[in-house]
Amino acid sequence: MRALLILTGVVLLALPALFPAASSEESQEYRLGALGFRDAEATLDRWQPTADYLSEAIPGARFTVVPMNYPELEAAIAEETVDFVLTNTGHYVRMEDEHGITRLVTMIADQQGEAVRVFGGVLFTRADRDDLQSLTDLAGQRLIAVGEGSLGGWHVGREALLDAGVDPVNDLASVEFTGMPHDQVVEAVLAGEGDAGTVRTGVLESMADEGRLDPADIRVLNPRQLANFPLQHSTNLYPEWPFSRLNHTPDAIAEAVTVALLEMPAEHPAAHQGGYQGWSAPLSYGEVHDLFRRLGEPPYEPTPGFDLRAAWENHPQVVLGLMLLVTTLMTGAIVKYRRLNRELVTEVDQRRVVEQQLRQHQARLTHLANHDPLTDLPNRLMLTTRLEQAIARATGTNERVAVMFLDLDRFKTINDSLGHTVGDDLLRILAERLKRHVDANTIARLGGDEFIILLDRVTDMAEVDRHAEELLRLVAEPFAVGGWRSLQVGGSIGISLFPDDAEEASELITQADAAMYLAKAEGRNTFRYYTQALTEAASERLETETRLRRALELGHLEVFYQPQLDVATGSIIGVEALVRWRDPEEGLISPARFIPVAEETGLINRLGQQVLERACRQAVAWEQAGLPALDMAVNLSAHQIIDPQMTSRVRRALHESGLSAERLVLEITESTLMTQAEDVLGTLEELKQLGVQVAIDDFGTGYSSLAYLKRFAIDWLKVDRCFIQDLPADKSDAELTQTIINLAHNLGIQVLAEGVETREQLDFLARLGCDSWQGFLCSRPLPPEELAEHLNNRDDEKRRA
Missing domain, CATH: 3.40.190.10 (Periplasmic binding protein-like II)
Known part of the structure; x- marks a missing residue:
């Protein structure tokens, strides 16, 4: 060394x-x-x-x-x-x-x-062949192998038989070769076409991992143990x-x-x-x-004992006589049996080819019916069968069965921004990771970015936690796809248990799905267990989604506006557009109830575009009615900001409404900026080129980065209401607010405080040098006509003053 x-x-x-x-x-x-x-x-x-x-x-x-x-x-x-x-x-x-x-x-x-640096072979038979317990029992039996030239699939098996005193040529009833791949040998033995088989090490484990072989169906003959060699084997091992x-x-x-x-x-x-x-x-x-x-295999073929050349040189007449005799005998035999042999060989070959093609075709059909075509993982059909079998085994015991529902975070973003080809490659890589590293009864793909991991024989819940943490780690590892060297996604996992939560396979999968949505709602990249409350929440979420789609179609969504005021002058300088849902039966529905559903289902893009277009038209309508020209602030969701068409949508809204670009303020949350910085950089640069203003909403609640504030050319920071509500009494909030204002001003960014409700809060913000504010101290969010009335009333009050 x-x-x-x-x-x-x-x-x-x-x-x-x-x-x-x-x-x-x-x-x-x-x-x-x-x-x-x-x-x-x-x-x-x-x-x-x-x-x-x-x-x-x-x-x-x-x-x-x-x-x-x-x-x-x-x-x-x-x-x-x-x-x-x-x-x-x-x-x-x-x-x-x-x-x-x-x-x-x-x-x-x-x-x-x-x-592993070595390999060998495995001699095996069906588990129900109790008469075959050792290699010596193979005498007189039919053996199946992959090919005469295969080292791992035939030669090492021959060696092991010879060591056991069984001559493959003279002692076996027959030896049949299937050709590559080795899987055909296993399938032939299980089908009863032979009594035993020999394959290369690793074949049995691969077929079992892929769900094509139940290890309980076979028994290894002459099993050997070797430290640091993880595979079953019956033979000597070679490099x-x-x-x-x-x-x-x-x-x-x-x-x-x-x-x-x-x-x-x-x-x-x-x-x-x-x-x-x-x-x-x-x-x-x-x-x-x-x-x-x-x-006696090449390059060591046995040397013939008879030297024909020497015999010809010494006794040519004898050799010639023998040759003529052999030729005569062979000619007679050929003439006599050629026709019969030709017909028999043709019939046997044809039958063998047809049978092999039928077996292969049946195997392909069975595989396709039970596996996902993209990842080759078991599909829902095979998963359900495996889950029902696991439930049957666990019934009446102290063991549990765990169903882990894995859904990727931000996968739709990858498909939308990088294309479905990249998304498919990512799913294939993830499937290979799961197959290599996760020890589970079954790993299945339901479709899209949804995977199920089935754990059976669970006796310790800490084991389920460890599996969930390992899954999250595997998903978080970078992916090299589509020209990206370190593309990263996250995952959310929901877990249901038999018999704790349900006793039916379909119900366990549904419950794990509901728990997965809870994991997403609580921050993503985590796992949660199913509770009964999740079923109720899932039903409510489904009902909300259905009604929200109809509300979007029927125009039941409205836009309210909350004034934004200059701290120094007290003048209203702009408004923030806020969506409201006025249901015919329930009245106004809280955004906290339907916005998360819109985010999860992708409806947020359609909803956000409606708000953007209405807000731009409303700003122009107020100005044409004689009201002051106000800036219009519109919130953009994380889904919208990474939409490749976002810039063209904003440009179209400005053009169709006639609103000047500099009067439109697009707000994105601090968490969106920090978690998707690279994805939004290009879109923000394009929006800035249009002339619109950009504001960071809820500033201070995430993990702020000065580099990003400078890099993205931000116009406004909106201080979150959680820092404002206890001012000026809370010293920590006061210091943080002062720091944020100083930081923004040093970077040339204006500051707006949200949630101002008292005169004391406003006076304190004025002393800190805050630029503008909004909150209930001025007005709650109002419908367009009420806000116009509010503006007129303020003008009247100013004239009277």
Whole structure:
């Protein structure tokens, strides 16, 4: 290890000299031949990120992956048209013997979230085959394997059988090969087409994780245990895939590739795409040579005992006679049986192909019916089945079943602003994270950004809490999609329990959904458990949503206006537009009741646009009626400010109403500015170019940033009413208010105080230098006609004074 570290240091110091910086046109290209079991696109998807990583890590070098099958790769090695080789262990041993390729590093595979450097095989049978308890019991039985050339899927199984005293050639009733992938072997054994099967390690666990295999349906024969190896196995273990070089490849680039692969971080995206955690110093593949030598597999085929050439040279007449005899016998046999054999072979082959196609088609249909097409996670149908099974197992015991409803925060924003392609990629990445890191009965996608995690056999509620916290952490990790390197979203989780909350699968899912909405309402990025009150709240929320949609269609929403006054002169300089819902049955409905529903359902965009257009028209109408020209302040929701069409909507409202842009004040909350700063920056810059004013509402209640205030060119700060209501008695509020006013004035920003209700509060704000105010001391929010009357009355009072 010490020598390796010294070599690494030397190579790193030498890299700049060996590979001087060069443009992409001057980079030396190196071809990486990669063995592909499936199509070329799948092979590129797996290994091109590794090649891209090497291109970034090694200056002046560019690596390209060339997907190949066995014959193509062997030809490329023989003709030296590739520089490096990525192939499986068995094939590498052949190429090492035939062409002298040299391994540089050995892959550290990612299996069940753990790093493994070796692999082997699993011999298994159905769980109901009580007559098969050991490998010796397989004598006289039918064995199914993936292919004669598979190291993990056949050769290591042969070795284990030979060690147990069972000769696969003479002692088994038959050996049948399904071809890739290994899943077909498992399906054939479970279907009763064979008595036992052998597959590569990791196949059983992958099928179980994907919900395609119930581990209780099979039993592993000759199970072995090995520390730090997480997979079931029945055979000896051999080193994983090597990364190799050809003899013509320059030593300097081979050393640089070795160093780069050894230094690759485990969390690098290329490692995740390639299904590994990194690379280690090259392991010894001598054991694989020994295995092939024992089995008589290439490159160690047995040498024939009879030397035909020597016999021909010494006894040509004998050899010729034997050849004529054999030829005569063979000709007779061929003539006699050719027709029967041809017909029989044709019929068997056709039947076998049809049966295999039917099995594959049925498997595809079953899979599609039970899985989400985007993420390949179980869908609602399979989730319901799994949940009902979990409930049945838990009934009558002390165990619980937990249903965790995960919904992403701000996912609609990503779809709307970055496009559905980016959103789909994000969901696929999240699904892979959940499958890799979450230990659960089932992880399902219901649709959109909604996921269900099913936990069964729960005996400790702290376990549910830990799972919820782990889910939130996984969702919060950055996503590299759509050109974004660290796109972040959050999640909200609702949890329901069997038998505490319900005994039916559908009801548990509905309750978890309701609890998820509570988590969103209480700040998002958290989890909440279901309570009965949530059902009532969900029903009320659904009723409110339905009625709100109708109110928007029928024009039942009104806009009230609250005056804003200059502190120094007492003159009304503007108004704030505030939406009100006048229901025909209930009368005025509080905004606190319907605004959150509008935010959750996306109706806020439509509602906000109506308020903006009415407010602009009202400001012009007052001026045409002879009232003073007033600034019009309109609130923008978080949904509106990130809408790519927001600037054009404001421009259209100004144009259609005739209102001057400088008289429109658009208010956004401090929390929106802080949490979505990067998303709103471009929109705010466009709005400022229109000439409108921008105000920060509820200032002081969030996590203020001086840098953002300066960066966004804010015109107004509105001090939240929570700082005003106890003035001037509360010293802390007085100091905070003074600080906010001084801060704003130093940045050239005007200050408006909200919620002023007493003369003492107003006088104190005047002494602090506050610019303007609004509150019940002047007027509550009023309908347009009442506000006009209020303005006229104030003018009359001034004239009489």
